[in-house]
Every structure is written in C-alpha cells, then in structure tokens.
Amino acid sequence: MKNTLLKTDEIGIFSLGGLGEVGKNMYIFEISDQIFIVDSGILFPDNHLLGIDYVIPDFQYLVENEERIVGLFITHAHEDHIGSIPYLLRKVKIPKIYAAGIAVDMIEYKLTEHSDVKAPPIDVYKSHYKYKFKDVEISFIRLNHSIPDMFGIVFKTKLGNIFHTGDFKIDFSPVGPPAEYDKLAKIGSEGTILLLSDSTNSEREGIIESDSKIGKSINELFSRISGRIIIATFASNMYRIQQIIESSIRNGRKIAFFGRSMERAIEVGRQSGYIKIPKGFLLENEDLNKIPDHKLTILVTGSQGEPFAALSRIADRSHRQIQARKGDTVIFSSSPIPGNQEGVNRTINKLFRLDVEVITHGPIADTHTSGHGSQHDLKLMLSLVKPKYFIPVHGEHRMLIHHRDLAIETGVHPDNILILDNGDVAGLSANGLRLAGKVQADDIYIDGTGIGDIGSAVIRERKVLSEEGLFAVIATIDSTKGELLTKPSIVSRGFIYMRGNEEITNELANLASDVISKELQKKHYHENNLKQKVIDVLQSKIKDLTLRNPIIIPIISDLKE
Ligand SMILES: [Zn+2]
Ligand SMILES: [Zn+2]
Structure with missing residues (x-):
C-alpha cells in the first residue's frame, strides 16, 4: 500500500511515538516507497495509568504497510528506544534490525526473555558503515549520551542530508569514546535539508556537566x-x-x-x-x-x-x-x-x-548529570548541522516549542519548523516541508501480568473504579412469572461504606426493586434491557444523592422453569 498522503517524490517523516512525551520513541522515514523505522521504545507511565506497566506505540500503520518496511534502525540501548521491539516483532514482519554496540546485546537479551518472538537477523553496524538503498544512503554519527554506543542516523537523499540525532549531550571529556563532531560539521557543509533533534532538555540553560x-x-x-x-x-x-x-x-x-x-x-x-x-x-x-x-x-x-x-x-x-x-x-x-x-x-x-x-544529587554533591544536552548543546548541534528545515523530537509539547525557539535563534526560518504530534505526517520535497496528513498513532497499554494489550476502555474503567467505586445490585427473579422473588440486595466497594449509610442503601434497594418489577411486567421482557434500566435509574439517583458516578453492576439470577 502506498502512502497516499504523500506526493510523488515527497519524503514522508512522522513518529508513532516520542512526540508530546518522553518515551516510546519510534520515527518513520519513507523514502521512494521504502519504510525505514528508527527505534521502537516503551514509555513508563505515571500513576494515573492504573496498573499499566508500560505504553508502546501503535503499530497499525506498520502492519498495513509491512511489505514496504526495509528495516529497524536502533540509535541506542535505552528502553525508550528498544523496549517495544518484542511487541513490534510479534505484530509486524521486520526484515532486519540494524544496531550497534551494547544495543545489540541488550536487544538479544530482551529477545531471549520473549522466546515466542521470531527475531529477524541483527546487522551490527559500526560508526563508519554505510548502507545503500534505493535513492538513499544511511550512515551513522557517534554522539555522547548516558549509555555507551549512541549513534545519530544520517539519510543521504537527493534533497540533501536528513539527520536524526537520537539522544545526545555535548561532552568534551566523555568517559567513553568522543563524539564525531567532524562528521556533524561535514553533513552541515554538504547541506542538511532536515534535522530532527532531541528536545528533552530544551528548557535547561547552562552547561550539562561532563x-x-x-x-x-x-x-x-x-x-x-x-x-x-x-x-x-x-x-x-x-x-x-x-x-x-x-x-x-x-x-x-x-x-x-x-x-x-x-x-x-x-x-x-x-x-x-x-x-x-x-x-x-x-x-x-x-x-x-x-x-x-x-x-x-x-x-x-x-x-x-x-x-x-x-x-x-x-x-x-x-x-x-x-x-x-x-x-x-x-x-x-x-x-x-x-x-x-x-x-x-x-x-x-x-x-x-x-x-x-x-x-542525593544537588549543589553539595555532584552525583549525577543528564544525558541530554541543554540549550547550549542543542544550539551547537543546530549550528554544526545547519539544517534548512527542523522538526524537534523526543519531548513533551513544551520542550518541542522551546527547541523551536532555539532553532530560530540559530537562524532557522520560523516557517521552516514543524511541531508535530505522533501520527502527523510531514512531507519533504524540493518545494519545502509541509504537514501532509495524519496516520493512526494511539497509545497501546501493556499490562505486565500477561493480559497483553488492553484498550483505553479498560483504563477508563480502572480510573472510575479507583475514583468512584463499584456498586452491585443483586436480585433474584422469575421471568416466566414476571416476579421479583426477593428484595434486591446492594453491595458496594469503594463507593460508600454500607454500615452507617443504611438510609441511602435502603432507598436505592427500593428503587431497584420498583424498576425490576416494572420491567418484568413488560410484554417483551429481555434481561439486557432490565440490566440497562437498573443502571440508568440508579445512576441518576446516586448522582443526585451523592454527586458520585460509581460503576454499577446488576447481577440478576433468573429462576425461571
Ligand atoms: Zn537515551
Ligand atoms: Zn530517549
């Protein structure tokens, strides 16, 4: 399937994760109908996602366009860049993974933990390697970060160089090998049409400690x-x-x-x-x-x-x-x-x-430094690479905006910068960089207990349960005789404490009793209608009485002959 959002000869650039968030990075580059994936990460959610262990990108676009995928290129071994690889491989056939250094070990280790996944070959790249594909040559630039072996990725295209930095900081006395600043300057002088750069610390002034x-x-x-x-x-x-x-x-x-x-x-x-x-x-x-x-x-x-x-x-x-x-x-x-x-x-x-x-880390004890460049470092990157167009990536929305301002300061024209959300497709051609449309890029939740992906409906339910509680109505009926056999009983968890609230409980039980009796008299009785009616009536009554909106579960046992 072709990407119909793009014009002929346009290069497509978008993310399935990593924009508007720090995590689950996955960037897609479409060049002459070939799909190049950069990274496949996870995001560790905060507490508001109840019981969710992590969030992964939505792979639907890749499922639908599987036959055009050339490979998955990994910048480095952090979980927000490699964490969802097993989930990706379960859903999408990836011909080859390209990774370097410890990323290779970490991916292999990860795959042994998911033994059901059939892994493609891993091509171990070195910083001087070049891979040729139709209309594009891919090469790498070593940068410094808080993990060894972090590489930015260069796409050499007819339009010029497209450079994806990956995560980086500027560290002139790094613990490991030095960054290849000469290569950054080189792609800059050759002509960089587009830069995608790490925005994590775009709000931070000053120098990030070596x-x-x-x-x-x-x-x-x-x-x-x-x-x-x-x-x-x-x-x-x-x-x-x-x-x-x-x-x-x-x-x-x-x-x-x-x-x-x-x-x-x-x-x-x-x-x-x-x-x-x-x-x-x-x-x-x-x-x-x-x-x-x-x-x-x-x-x-x-x-x-x-x-x-x-x-x-x-x-x-x-x-x-x-x-x-x-x-x-x-x-x-x-x-x-x-x-x-x-x-x-x-x-x-x-x-x-x-x-x-x-x-802890602080002014008295320097026990930590960030792996992401501050404003100073980001401006140095922009100045070396000298891009015509710029898309800030890897960051929450405000970080992307701050990064845009830095780019403008270094001379990028404001009209040449696009701030994107996940799924927003940018089209790059000799005529410029434009917003071409949108592909599906939802959050996919993974519940580590083995349930697998769960939808946002489940999250909503968990949220209601945690905030509003649960309220069950238990009734025994005989639908053939059209009779309610006992007065409904009420069980509540996390909604109201039953003892001491007999008045409310009684009122709600009586109401349920009325609704059920009335519904049983109807000519076309159906259990689902009965349940829905109980939910509707009780919901509005509970809202009136308590301003709460618990999950209501009617449990009806029908003793018909
Ligand atoms: Zn990183
Ligand atoms: Zn990262």
Whole structure:
C-alpha cells in the first residue's frame, strides 16, 4: 500500500511515538516507497495509568504497510528506544534490525526473555558503515549520551542530508569514546535539508556537566564515607557503573550488586568491555556479611523509588540479603524522572527513619548529570548541522516549542519548523516541508501480568473504579412469572461504606426493586434491557444523592422453569 498522503517524490517523516512525551520513541522515514523505522521504545507511565506497566506505540500503520518496511534502525540501548521491539516483532514482519554496540546485546537479551518472538537477523553496524538503498544512503554519527554506543542516523537523499540525532549531550571529556563532531560539521557543509533533534532538555540553560566530572565527585564522596555505601543508579548507565566500581577500588571497597536489571547490565557491560571489575573485587552475595562495612559498596537498582526494586526493599528491610541500618550511606547517583519524585521521597523517608545518611544529587554533591544536552548543546548541534528545515523530537509539547525557539535563534526560518504530534505526517520535497496528513498513532497499554494489550476502555474503567467505586445490585427473579422473588440486595466497594449509610442503601434497594418489577411486567421482557434500566435509574439517583458516578453492576439470577 502506498502512502497516499504523500506526493510523488515527497519524503514522508512522522513518529508513532516520542512526540508530546518522553518515551516510546519510534520515527518513520519513507523514502521512494521504502519504510525505514528508527527505534521502537516503551514509555513508563505515571500513576494515573492504573496498573499499566508500560505504553508502546501503535503499530497499525506498520502492519498495513509491512511489505514496504526495509528495516529497524536502533540509535541506542535505552528502553525508550528498544523496549517495544518484542511487541513490534510479534505484530509486524521486520526484515532486519540494524544496531550497534551494547544495543545489540541488550536487544538479544530482551529477545531471549520473549522466546515466542521470531527475531529477524541483527546487522551490527559500526560508526563508519554505510548502507545503500534505493535513492538513499544511511550512515551513522557517534554522539555522547548516558549509555555507551549512541549513534545519530544520517539519510543521504537527493534533497540533501536528513539527520536524526537520537539522544545526545555535548561532552568534551566523555568517559567513553568522543563524539564525531567532524562528521556533524561535514553533513552541515554538504547541506542538511532536515534535522530532527532531541528536545528533552530544551528548557535547561547552562552547561550539562561532563560525565568525567561526576566520576571525580563520586570518588571524592567515597573517600569521606566510613560505613557501608549503598549506591543507586540507572542500570543502563554503564559509564556511571564503571565510575562507581573504580571509586570503590580506589577506596579499598569490594562491590556487590543487586536488582535484576543491574545484574543484566553488568553482564552485558562486562562482555562488551564497558565494565571492568578486577578479580577479587566482585563479591558473591553470600560473602557480604564477611566484609567489614568500610570495605563494601553495594550497587543497586531503584534510583527512581520503584517499589519492588532492590533499594526500596533494602529501605523497607524486606530484602533477603541486605537491610539498611544506622551507619550506612545511601547515594542516589540519579535524578528523579518527572513523575517519580513521590516514590523517591517515600524511599528517602524510610531511610531517614532508620537513621541512614542519604545523599542525593544537588549543589553539595555532584552525583549525577543528564544525558541530554541543554540549550547550549542543542544550539551547537543546530549550528554544526545547519539544517534548512527542523522538526524537534523526543519531548513533551513544551520542550518541542522551546527547541523551536532555539532553532530560530540559530537562524532557522520560523516557517521552516514543524511541531508535530505522533501520527502527523510531514512531507519533504524540493518545494519545502509541509504537514501532509495524519496516520493512526494511539497509545497501546501493556499490562505486565500477561493480559497483553488492553484498550483505553479498560483504563477508563480502572480510573472510575479507583475514583468512584463499584456498586452491585443483586436480585433474584422469575421471568416466566414476571416476579421479583426477593428484595434486591446492594453491595458496594469503594463507593460508600454500607454500615452507617443504611438510609441511602435502603432507598436505592427500593428503587431497584420498583424498576425490576416494572420491567418484568413488560410484554417483551429481555434481561439486557432490565440490566440497562437498573443502571440508568440508579445512576441518576446516586448522582443526585451523592454527586458520585460509581460503576454499577446488576447481577440478576433468573429462576425461571
Ligand atoms: Zn537515551
Ligand atoms: Zn530517549
């Protein structure tokens, strides 16, 4: 199926996730009827999505246009860029995945956890590789980020270069390999028609601290602590993990780590060489208690206050091997992602109750830096790449708007910038960049208990249940005789407490009784009509009495012959 929104020779650009949100990144580039997918991520929702573990992009467009898909190109191994790959592969046939460095290990690891998924071959690219397709050549530019092996993607087209940055910061003294600024300048001087750039920190002024500086400050911090150190960071931040390991060794501490994602990251990191732990410094968990406190660093997951992560359980004293106690120092080498502050505070409160020293990132202790460039970095990117047209990506709506302003400051014409939502299709041609139309790009909710995708209707129901409660009417009838056999009984959960509210309960039971009797007398009695009638009448009465709108469930047992 052709993309009918696009004119002949137009290049299509849109996202199925990542615009208006930080998460579930998935960008689509359509060049000469070929579909190139960049990233396939997940989004971790805040509390308002009840019981939902994550949100993934809507793959419907890709299902319908499967035969035109060339491949999935991965920028880096963060979950908001690779997390939905197993779900994508279940729905859509992808001929090939192109990924680099630890992204390859992380994807392979992920696929072993979803053994039902038939995985396509993974083509491992290096930063100097070039892939030729019809009317386009794809190449890569290494950039710095909070995870190793992050690559921006260049599409060299007839119209000029299209550059998708991926996630990046400018770090002139990175912990890992340096970014390829020369290549950025080169595509700029060749002519970049369109730039899509990371907007996460577009509201932040000033300089984002170099990762190597954080290493120094962690080392300095360690040298002042005399008890056990329990330190939490993102498992994917292998540079940070390595810095923590090095600081431990320098200060004569051995290292233990806890949390499933931390174990996985360390395994992948050691394979790829990003994490090095000299012999004798890695503790087996059973040896923990044999080591004096001042010789111990415990590296854990849970920097975001996640309730079941290692740190939360250590703070709860419900962890099997380690319990926080007086004399310990807990360091957060992270900042809370928006929405997680509450969970982090809960964990910190618990630690304070145990008289544990807590150090979070702040002016006194530099324990963390962002992996996303601030305004200064974003302007540098724009100035090097010099795009004619610009689409800010990877960010909530206000971040995209701020990024637009930065682009204008660096000389991009305001008319040449498009702010898009997920599903908005941009058409790029020699005549310019225009909004061409819209494709389906909903949020798909994944309930981790194995239910699979659940629709927004279920979310709405959960929301009503949590806010308004549930109200059941139980009645026994005989439909052949047209009789209500007992007075209906009422059960409520989370709506009103029944005891003490007998008056309301009675009134509602009487009302239900009237409705049911009347409905049973009707010539064309039907159980569904009866249920709907009970719901309608009770709903409006409850609204009058209580201003509430609970879910009403009529349970009718019909004892007809
Ligand atoms: Zn990232
Ligand atoms: Zn990201």
